[in-house]
Amino acid sequence: MLQEKQKRETKLGWSLDERDPQFIESLMPLLSFLYNYYFRVQTSGWDHIQPEQKVLFVGSHNGGLSAPDMAMMMYDWFRKFGFEKPVYGLMHPHVWQFTPAIAKIAAKSGAVIAHPKMAYAALRSGASVLVYPGGAEDVFRPHHLRNKIYFAGRQGFIKLALRENVPIVPVISTGAHDTLIVLADFYKILQQLHEWGMPWLFGVDPVVFPIYLGLPWGLAIGPLPNIPLPAPIQTRVCKPIIFERYGRDAASDRLYVNECYELVVNQMQQELDELVKLSAKN
Secondary structure, eight states, X not given: OHHHHHHHHSOXXXXXXXXXXXXXXXXXXXXXXXXXXXXXXXXXXXXXXXXXXXXXXXXXXXXXXXXXXXXXXXXXXXXXXXTTSOEXXXXXXXXXXXXXXXXXXXXXXXXXXXXXXXXXXXXXXXXXXXXXXXXXXXXXXXGGGTTSOOOTTOOHHHHHHHHHTOOEEEEEEESGGGGSEEEEEOHHHHHHHHHXXXXXXXXXXXXXXXXXXXXXXXEEESSOOOBOOOOOOEEEEOOOBOOSOOSHHHHHOHHHHHHHHXXXXXXXXXXHHHHHHHHHHO
16 A cells, blocks of 8 residues: 555656556557658668667757657667666656646656666666766757757767666667758747746746747747657667766766767767768659
8 A cells, every 4th residue: 555655656658657658559559550651761880789688878859849760760679679678768857847748648658857867767777777967958949959969068969878877879860950940949038038028837847948830839939849740760779888987977077978978979970970971862
């Protein structure tokens, strides 16, 4: 009874036990349709991952809050490794706070709140973890930056990999940023107005304030949920990146953490440049 009470009191996103393999299996027909017919996904590189491996997937994602490339990556994981082998994705706290219906579906699919506590817990449970360090700034970056790896300088994922002694596996994609055409980001203007006294809507800093073209709004502003346009997507799982040093001392060394961060960003940018060229030929 006590365990059941504690489970009920646990806030959504703060438990690894919310993942439901049967629910994931029920989503597969829909994901298969999106993968094969709506986005016509082409993928490569999954042979870099062995079934027994525990890794930290690090991605740059696209296409607004729907982030279709992320969903297609997860579908590939389920196809290759099944529904029982766990992988957890770190999801922004705002999603858990303001869209509880979406958050509940995400939790059953394997999402947990983007907090160091949950990232460490997932890895220490033996599962792999998927993180998109760029967050909202990445997923809503303007369309002319669609082929740029952008993590907003966030290095927490490097410290996580170093502390837990796990390789980083970059996951990249091209095409998903065409499912939502972000024209510009007006966040700096709103930030200035906030500093002059205008409160944030609902008292929450949105981090980004894009203007974009897409479904279902047509022309819209703000980080609203969207329905992705049916653009073809190419994804790639890159070779694991293994650093020279691991452990707490390595994770506490600012210069070393920065070197590792630059290494990951540069390698991902090279891989993305190659994938874009390949996509253009096709």
